[in-house]
Amino acid sequence: MSLNTKKLAKNAWRVTKDRHLTCLRIRVPGGHFPAKFFPILQEIADRFGNGSVHLTTRQGFEIPGIALEATAEVNSLIAPLIRELEVDQGVEVPAPEEGYPAAGTRNVVACIGNRVCPQAVFDTTRLAYDIEKTIYPNNPHVKIAVTGCANDCVKVHLHDIGIIGQVEPIYDPSRCIGCRACVKNCRQVSTGALRFHNFKVQRDSDRCLGCGECVLKCPTGAWGRGDQYFRVVIMGRTGKKNPRLAAPFLEWADRETVLKICRNLYDYIDRHIDRTLAKEHVGYIVDRTGYPVFRDEVLKDVVLSPRAKVAKFLNPSGYLYDHGVLCSQPYPSDG
Ligand code: SF4
Numbered sequence: 001m002s003l004n005t006k007k008l009a010k011n012a013w014r015v016t017k018d019r020h021l022t023c024l025r026i027r028v029p030g031g032h033f034p035a036k037f038f039p040i041l042q043e044i045a046d047r048f049g050n051g052s053v054h055l056t057t058r059q060g061f062e063i064p065g066i067a068l069e070a071t072a073e074v075n076s077l078i079a080p081l082i083r084e085l086e087v088d089q090g091v092e093v094p095a096p097e098e099g100y101p102a103a104g105t106r107n108v109v110a111c112i113g114n115r116v117c118p119q120a121v122f123d124t125t126r127l128a129y130d131i132e133k134t135i136y137p138n139n140p141h142v143k144i145a146v147t148g149c150a151n152d153c154v155k156v157h158l159h160d161i162g163i164i165g166q167v168e169p170i171y172d173p174s175r176c177i178g179c180r181a182c183v184k185n186c187r188q189v190s191t192g193a194l195r196f197h198n199f200k201v202q203r204d205s206d207r208c209l210g211c212g213e214c215v216l217k218c219p220t221g222a223w224g225r226g227d228q229y230f231r232v233v234i235m236g237r238t239g240k241k242n243p244r245l246a247a248p249f250l251e252w253a254d255r256e257t258v259l260k261i262c263r264n265l266y267d268y269i270d271r272h273i274d275r276t277l278a279k280e281h282v283g284y285i286v287d288r289t290g291y292p293v294f295r296d297e298v299l300k301d302v303v304l305s306p307r308a309k310v311a312k313f314l315n316p317s318g319y320l321y322d323h324g325v326l327c328s329q330p331y332p333s334d335g
């Protein structure tokens, strides 16, 4: 890669299969894109690109087919949206008219959250902005996603850090008519944390995952939404070598804890990354250092809420190339 191309990649431009062309990448933290900026995307695609805009899996845009010589002019065209979506949210971008200052840390994605979805327990886009402010600009390859409830529509379990909204359900027995709709619903769609006993509903707080279904189901408002918390899952990833689902790390964490973990993650990466590699995904760093080192470093100076729980160990899924899991046909019978 030439020096010039390296600079472009840092500037968030994509290397493409045509060495004379590049592809503009636009970050949209939290996935809400102000419609007034669409004309800018159209102008860039029509004047400088091939007339198309690609919607990325990370809720951003890519505009392909742009000549390398045009990048400075295009950077100046996207300055207004960098100002509104990054600078106005508190992100330090030294010179918005020169484009994005880093590419490694990917756009923070979020489900649509409580601006629209009745299941959501918080404003996912607001948290995505606060995370963006905490971690960007930065070069390590890190993927973070935020989802408004345990349904996980945004697939946080495929991310290095996945954040899932939790709510503490509060029960008011004086409003309960004993219909048991909440008990039945929790058993059917969630973890079966409720039971009806002595004409009242009892909640097993160890089983409750804070999905808020009971609040939505109760016809009398006997369940209400209490404090807001977050479940954090880690080390999910895609990729060639060993894709796997994220494993639970923290439950009932408060907002400050989530932001501090995101900040500490970069110090952990800086201390332990293998600099002989072109880039090392954080999940593989955790594989090398072991979970206790990761846990202690990302929780450094974190004051956990009394309600918080931390995983004793990680139990990630994944490919086991060395363990003979896959075999050629004829495969042996189960017996
Ligand atoms: S994850 Fe929950 S809050 Fe987010 S869109 Fe899906 S159902 Fe709604």
Ligand code: SF4
Binding pocket: 175, 176, 177, 178, 179, 180, 181, 182, 183, 201, 217, 218, 219, 220, 221, 222, 223
């Ligand atoms: S749904 Fe509401 S009213 Fe019915 S048992 Fe549950 S708390 Fe009581």
Ligand code: SF4
Binding pocket: 167, 169, 185, 186, 190, 191, 192, 193, 194, 203, 207, 208, 209, 210, 211, 212, 213, 214, 215
């Ligand atoms: S928040 Fe979800 S898991 Fe907890 S009691 Fe209510 S329905 Fe069950």
